[in-house]
Amino acid sequence: MEKQAALTGLLGTELPIIQAPMIGASTPELAAAVSNAGGLGSLGTAMLNAEELREAAETLRGLTNQSFNLNFFVHREPDLADYDANRMRTALMPYFSEMGLGEVPDPAAPAPAFNEETLEALLDIRPKVASFHFGLPAPETVERLKEAGIAVIASATTAAEARALETGGADAIIAQGHEAGGHRGTFLDHVDLGTVGTMALVPQVVDAVTVPVIAAGGIGDARGIAAAFMLGAAGVQLGTAYLACPEASVHPVHRKALSEASDHSTVVTKIFSGRPARAIRNRLTEEMRWHEDDAAPFPAQRPMIAPLTGAGAKANHAEFMQLWAGQAARLSKAEPAAEKTVRLIEEAYRLLGR
Numbered sequence: 264m265e266k267q268a269a270l271t272g273l274l275g276t277e278l279p280i281i282q283a284p285m286i287g288a289s290t291p292e293l294a295a296a297v298s299n300a301g302g303l304g305s306l307g308t309a310m311l312n313a314e315e316l317r318e319a320a321e322t323l324r325g326l327t328n329q330s331f332n333l334n335f336f337v338h339r340e341p342d343l344a345d346y347d348a349n350r351m352r353t354a355l356m357p358y359f360s361e362m363g364l365g366e367v368p369d370p371a372a373p374a375p376a377f378n379e380e381t382l383e384a385l386l387d388i389r390p391k392v393a394s395f396h397f398g399l400p401a402p403e404t405v406e407r408l409k410e411a412g413i414a415v416i417a418s419a420t421t422a423a424e425a426r427a428l429e430t431g432g433a434d435a436i437i438a439q440g441h442e443a444g445g446h447r448g449t450f451l452d453h454v455d456l457g458t459v460g461t462m463a464l465v466p467q468v469v470d471a472v473t474v475p476v477i478a479a480g481g482i483g484d485a486r487g488i489a490a491a492f493m494l495g496a497a498g499v500q501l502g503t504a505y506l507a508c509p510e511a512s513v514h515p516v517h518r519k520a521l522s523e524a525s526d527h528s529t530v531v532t533k534i535f536s537g538r539p540a541r542a543i544r545n546r547l548t549e550e551m552r553w554h555e556d557d558a559a560p561f562p563a564q565r566p567m568i569a570p571l572t573g574a575g576a577k578a579n580h581a582e583f584m585q586l587w588a589g590q591a592a593r594l595s596k597a598e599p600a601a602e603k604t605v606r607l608i609e610e611a612y613r614l615l616g617r
């Protein structure tokens with residue numbers, strides 16, 4: 264319990280459970296429900312500009328006075344000078360034609376990575392927690408955030424990344440196993456190296472760092488949480504499990520696909536954004552598999568494929584949608600987020616005999 268207490272003290276929560284930040288899916292209502300129930304609610308704010316970030320935080324503050332987490336991407340800005348979009352354009356064109364769409368748009372970064380402007384907004388907002396994906400900002404920036412009373416947490420997909428994050432000033436590490444839904448947080452090495460499963464990753468990260476470790480990836484129910492605690496994790500971060508909650512913004516077709524998913528329904532693909540991310544297989548992920556290496560550098564691939572995934576969503580056509588999910592989607596119970604938060608931790612402690 265000591266480890267859990269250290270983490271909840273850091274996060275300012277009652278329970279050692281974080282609802283993962285999820286762009287597009289994590290609404291203020293979802294985050295507030297989790298925070299009000301004693302967990303840490305998060306907003307997927309990585310693609311927002313400073314003004315939108317302030318607005319999102321204000322909306323959330325209107326719904327909860329508890330701790331919450333805002334999330335940012337610290338990827339390198341894509342260098343498009345040497346990128347030839349023609350092969351990706353040719354690969355996508357048949358699908359665009361099938362859906363009656365025009366030309367495949369040019370690659371472009373839809374939003375900048377974490378920058379000075381976002382930093383200033385974040386310092387004004389002062390959430391209890393800020394989380395980072397794809398690495399950490401510069402140590403001076405991390406220091407400024409910590410001085411402002413903001414706990415800084417970040418994702419690692421290997422023990423080496425966890426050590427780098429601890430050296431960079433992270434207050435806690437999210438050990439993200441390969442089972443995880445959405446984007447892999449890998450930032451140090453080639454992404455192929457960041458494929459360690461949660462069961463193997465968590466204890467090795469726990470051994471590698473002194474700060475609290477938060478297990479993420481494929482944790483779908485209380486058994487997974489209890490197992491993570493046994494592996495030495497101080498807390499857990501769940502994404503896919505919260506997609507099943509009514510407060511999450513999830514397209515009905517996506518919701519249905521999640522409820523019908525089996526253990527082998529998902530695949531890691533670069534075709535939606537340019538970086539590896541786990542989603543439910545469909546025609547797009549399977550047929551575009553051979554063109555993964557032609558994807559524009561993250562996140563510049565997004566605008567190229569967005570008209571297609573947008574049209575797919577509009578037409579309720581699962582085969583052309585972006586159906587993010589982790590490997591444990593099947594375990595997710597559809598229930599209000601507050602109930603889920605409390606139930607999962609209570610059940611996990613019961614399993615552990617606490």
Ligand SMILES: Cc1cc2nc3c(=O)[nH]c(=O)nc-3n(C[C@H](O)[C@H](O)[C@H](O)COP(=O)(O)O)c2cc1C
Pocket residue numbers: 283284285286288307308309334395396439442443444445446479480481482500501502503504506587588589590591
């Ligand atoms: C729909 C979806 C969107 C996600 N978006 C983000 C995001 O914006 N930022 C982030 O740090 N992680 C994001 N993630 C990854 C989560 O932080 C977390 O690592 C993952 O959900 C854990 O695995 P699980 O889905 O099996 O619980 C996303 C995950 C999902 C399922």
